[in-house]
Amino acid sequence: MTGCRIHPLTPAHASIVLDLYRAAASIRGSGLARAADEITMTYVRAFMERACLGGVSLGAFRDDRLVGEIHAARLGPRQFDHVLGDLTIAVHPQMQGQGVGSVLFAALFDTAASMTPAIGRVELTARSGNTGALRLYERLGFVREGRLAGRVRLPDGTTEDDIPMGFKLDRAALAPMPDD
Numbered sequence: 001m002t003g004c005r006i007h008p009l010t011p012a013h014a015s016i017v018l019d020l021y022r023a024a025a026s027i028r029g030s031g032l033a034r035a036a037d038e039i040t041m042t043y044v045r046a047f048m049e050r051a052c053l054g055g056v057s058l059g060a061f062r063d064d065r066l067v068g069e070i071h072a073a074r075l076g077p078r079q080f081d082h083v084l085g086d087l088t089i090a091v092h093p094q095m096q097g098q099g100v101g102s103v104l105f106a107a108l109f110d111t112a113a114s115m116t117p118a119i120g121r122v123e124l125t126a127r128s129g130n131t132g133a134l135r136l137y138e139r140l141g142f143v144r145e146g147r148l149a150g151r152v153r154l155p156d157g158t159t160e161d162d163i164p165m166g167f168k169l170d171r172a173a174l175a176p177m178p179d180d
């Protein structure tokens with residue numbers, strides 16, 4: 001039990017989301033793709049605006065404080081309208097391992113199941129060294145779909161693979177593609 005309240009977010013929440021992502025990125029070996037100095041207001045506003053346009057951004061609040069955020073967006077071309085991608089999640093370092101990430105994913109899947117056009121697939125990537133996150137994603141039902149060898153270069157100069165993962169949303173009744 002996390003005692004968290006889950007709430008949809010908009011670009012108006014960008015400054016608290018910025019603080020959260022900077023805190024998560026400041027941990028050594030953070031699983032986020034960006035270092036803390038690469039997490040700018042421009043970056044945060046951009047993903048929140050994309051989430052607003054047919055995607056989703058959800059915040060986990062405890063005692064009115066933002067302790068976690070997850071977002072995902074549609075990719076653009078109509079053939080991908082059933083896909084939520086560009087997924088990123090961050091939980092405040094002091095709150096990790098307490099179920100917040102799992103609750104955020106459950107809320108994302110619930111939201112995705114009621115979106116129009118229907119969502120049938122959620123996708124993300126995680127670097128191979130982020131073993132805790134990979135374990136969590138597999139427990140949630142994501143499946144490893146390949147390996148992008150040496151895609152991630154770490155601050156010490158070593159490289160890791162990026163692991164693309166997909167989650168099939170069974171509840172989604174996919175609408176037929178328009179005939180054009």
Ligand SMILES: CC(C)(COP(=O)(O)OP(=O)(O)OC[C@H]1O[C@@H](n2cnc3c(N)ncnc32)[C@H](O)[C@@H]1OP(=O)(O)O)[C@@H](O)C(=O)NCCC(=O)NCCS
Nearest residue numbers: 031089090091096097098099100101102126132133135136
């Ligand atoms: C990955 C992350 C979102 C998981 O959220 P969480 O709230 O810590 O996860 P939960 O408490 O719901 O689930 C715990 C599971 O998450 C995984 N996990 C990943 N990172 C963890 C961490 N720092 N602390 C504890 N568990 C972590 C473990 O598999 C753990 O399961 P276990 O108990 O079997 O080891 C969160 O740890 C985080 O924000 N990490 C930094 C940013 C990041 O890596 N984002 C993902 C990029 S792909």
